[in-house]
Amino acid sequence: MxxxxxxxxxxxxxxxxxxxxxxxxxxxxxxxxxxxxxxxxxxxxxxxxxxxxxxxxxxxxxxxxxxxxxxxxxxxxxxxxxxxxxxxxxxxxxxxxxxxxxxxxxxxxxxxxxxxxxxxxxxxxxxxxEPLWLHLSKLTPEEIVSIVDFRYLTDAITPDEALQILRAAEPGREERIQNLLDSGYPGYTTTPGWLGYSDEKLARLCKEAVADGFGQIKLKVGADLDDDIRRMRVARASVPAGFPIAIDANQRWDVADAIEWVQALAEFEPAWVEEPTSPDDILAHAAIARGIAPIRVATGEHVQNRIVFKQMLQAGSLSVMQIDAARVGGVNENIANLLLAAKFGVPVCPHAGGVGLCEAVQHLSMFDYVAVSGEMEGRMIEFVDHLHEHFITPTVIRDGQYIAPTTPGAGTEMLSTSIEEFTWRGQPASA
Amino acid sequence: MxxxxxxxxxxxxxxxxxxxxxxxxxxxxxxxxxxxxxxxxxxxxxxxxxxxxxxxxxxxxxxxxxxxxxxxxxxxxxxxxxxxxxxxxxxxxxxxxxxxxxxxxxxxxxxxxxxxxxxxxxxxxxxxxEPLWLHLSKLTPEEIVSIVDFRYLTDAITPDEALQILRAAEPGREERIQNLLDSGYPGYTTTPGWLGYSDEKLARLCKEAVADGFGQIKLKVGADLDDDIRRMRVARASVPAGFPIAIDANQRWDVADAIEWVQALAEFEPAWVEEPTSPDDILAHAAIARGIAPIRVATGEHVQNRIVFKQMLQAGSLSVMQIDAARVGGVNENIANLLLAAKFGVPVCPHAGGVGLCEAVQHLSMFDYVAVSGEMEGRMIEFVDHLHEHFITPTVIRDGQYIAPTTPGAGTEMLSTSIEEFTWRGQPASA
Structure with missing residues (x-):
């Protein structure tokens, strides 16, 4: 023992x-x-x-x-x-x-x-x-259901309904695993769009993102409307016609502000509007979604748990669910979130970036594709090109696709040298 | 300086x-x-x-x-x-x-x-x-509004609407202050109803609560329905006909369970049902409220912030708002909560008990009475007879009324001897 x-x-x-x-x-x-x-x-x-x-x-x-x-x-x-x-x-x-x-x-x-x-x-x-995505993808529907805490979920999804969803996705699991190993999973990039960047850097990074094969870029907005209009114009001019550009307000607005601001950016056809308001505000997200339709609302990186995601799905607050690998109660609760999304027919496009979030969350999207939604259409994982070098098995992106990891584990192990170097000692490590 | x-x-x-x-x-x-x-x-x-x-x-x-x-x-x-x-x-x-x-x-x-x-x-x-309740009660409406963070609230209440509510309550402030000093503020007691108590202790404590002048008692429920039915019967037999008995499930149920369980207890005419489900679940509370009407839903001791309270009011999730002095971002956010309740015409009956919560929250109810809602009707503060002896200015209850504190401060200072004695040293202090 x-x-x-x-x-x-x-x-x-x-x-x-x-x-x-x-x-x-x-x-x-x-x-x-x-x-x-x-x-x-x-x-x-x-x-x-x-x-x-x-x-x-x-x-x-x-x-x-x-x-x-x-x-x-x-x-x-x-x-x-x-x-x-x-x-x-x-x-x-x-x-x-x-x-x-x-x-x-x-x-x-x-x-x-x-x-x-x-x-x-x-x-x-x-x-x-096994890599975590493959390990999860080999579980039976019954095993997967046993991982999930259905408390506070049964008005939206019961264990039996979850079983039905998982059983419906059993045919084709092997083929989808092979697809992932062959071609990976689509990514999109936020690298061009940070607020602190100059217009020149924005334009250059937009062009690079398209050249690198990403299927979407995302711009941070919400600090100043005139700046946002100018930056959206720069971004639109730097990518092919019709190329998806999402925008992300990081919770800056109340309901009326959100609707007004997004309408002022509507001419640039945002692919989605992310975090328009408080992550706690299910009803405000729903009101904003109605107010800016057909532009879609995406949210989730700050959604605290499955109970809030459930309500957002019930209320029509979001059209894109953005799970985060390190916000909720771990893989277990994220499987609940994936099941909820499948029940309501909403695509999951995870939040990533930060430290190791790309490394972690790719396993959940790949598991979703194999064993839960069975779909890749309309789905992609955020990618930000920062800090990957500190991980034992850093994310690999090729032609804008997340390459399926094959190393055993969840991808969340850092290099011991990085842990040592960047351990907080009361002031920043040298940059 | x-x-x-x-x-x-x-x-x-x-x-x-x-x-x-x-x-x-x-x-x-x-x-x-x-x-x-x-x-x-x-x-x-x-x-x-x-x-x-x-x-x-x-x-x-x-x-x-x-x-x-x-x-x-x-x-x-x-x-x-x-x-x-x-x-x-x-x-x-x-x-x-x-x-x-x-x-x-x-x-x-x-x-x-x-x-x-x-x-x-x-x-x-x-x-x-000044005691905090009186100190707050002397602020102008403009000063009170300046304390509140209206971010994420403006779809329900704007600063201007808050000003109107506060100005409407300005006439009569002095009289209401005098009322509080003369007669205090109504309390109700949870002391009889803890799950761990025997039926004999429950009956005795119910009778004592009535004799002590409390206007309501509350029983914990939700662990076992047969036990709850028996305990409600014991409680009903121990108080005068029509005496209000609230029940508190402490988040035990999903929607269907809640409705079924409460209906099984309906014959005992619960004054309200408290925390029937997750404090995060605005929509489930609303569904339960519809399912058990006219029995009222009360909630709030675990509501994380003003944004969730706002939605609960918008969705009809609660009929009684139970603010807690130590759960949200302090007095400031609780003033936001009081303003929201006033806007929606819902009475505030604070959660208390624990350590020092009675001492703290009475100031907010008294301020609400003087300067916000201007009402005492249908309102009362929870009282639990535990641990008051550790405070410099312990809560005083007389004839079931919270006596208005007159000592300067917020009531939240503990005796230095209690701090010393009960400081955690890795194992419980001797009981």
């Missing part, structure tokens, strides 16, 4: 604010960071589970404290038993009645639980010798 | 799980705790601002870490300037773009911000030599 012998945390921060990479209307100077966790066991294989919460700097220490608060929940547990029932493993953390008070199921504590759950999935996939 | 010289935190935990005080269907064994903060200055008056986040045990250390993460935001600031514009003081914390990633405006980080904001209000009221 092997047990969990240690849960190690690291406060890792990259000084990205120095270059304005990642600048948007709400986040002018992020320092991309990771509250990082390593789960160690005494198994002979020597394998570890690695994962993290992504933050943008200050407060990364609070996430580390939250992960440390979970240490005693899993230390000493039989790792075979724990990994054999990941639904129970997640419940062990999410259903702690005292910790639940700090959410429930939202914010700092929930993200920390997500990191620990994801580290367990990383370890499980490594032990299976 | 006086500046903030220190921000001191304490991890305080009471071993309440040993007596099953506070036991309910979701929280079987809480250890009532406070992540406590003291703001010190170098002013000659020697006054300090005290406040806390209430938690139920494990994770209290995470809240302490979150408060500590705010330390550098206020250390060294000019205290006169900071306290003179509490809207700006709150924004200083809530609008930190990096910390915002950890919410936004929800969970651990938001509660920590609320504690710091409330400690500033405690200090401000002490410096004014």
């Amino acid at each position: 092997a047990v969990i012998t240690n849960v190690v945390t690291h406060d890792i921060r990259f000084p990205t604010s120095l270059s304005l990479d990642g600048s948007d209307a709400m986040n002018p100077d992020p320092d991309y960071s990771a509250a990082y966790v390593v789960i160690e066991t005494d198994a002979a294989d020597g394998l570890e589970g690695h994962s993290f919460v992504f933050t943008i700097g200050r407060g990364n220490d609070v996430e580390v404290a939250a992960i440390n608060a979970l240490r005693d929940h899993i230390l000493g547990l039989d790792i075979d038993e724990l990994l054999s029932d990941m639904g129970a493993a997640s419940a062990l953390l999410n259903h702690d009645s005292q910790l639940r008070w700090l959410g429930p199921e939202k914010g700092v504590m929930h993200m920390a639980i997500g990191a620990v759950v994801n580290a367990l999935w990383d370890l499980r996939a490594k032990r299976a010798g | 006086a500046v903030i010289t220190n921000v001191v935190t304490h991890d305080i935990r009471f071993p309440t799980s040993l007596s099953l005080d506070g036991s309910d269907a979701m929280n079987p064994d809480p250890d009532y705790s406070a992540a406590y903060v003291v703001i010190e200055t170098d002013a000659a008056d020697g006054l300090e601002g005290h406040s806390f986040v209430f938690t139920i045990g494990r994770g209290n250390d995470v809240e302490v870490a979150a408060i500590n993460a705010l330390r550098d935001h206020i250390l060294g600031l000019d205290i006169d300037e900071l306290l003179s514009d509490m809207g700006a003081a709150s924004a200083l914390l809530n609008h930190d773009s990096q910390l915002r990633w950890l919410g936004p405006e929800k969970g651990v980080m938001h509660m920590a911000i609320g504690a710091v904001v409330n400690a500033l209000w405690d200090l401000r009221a002490k410096r004014a030599g």
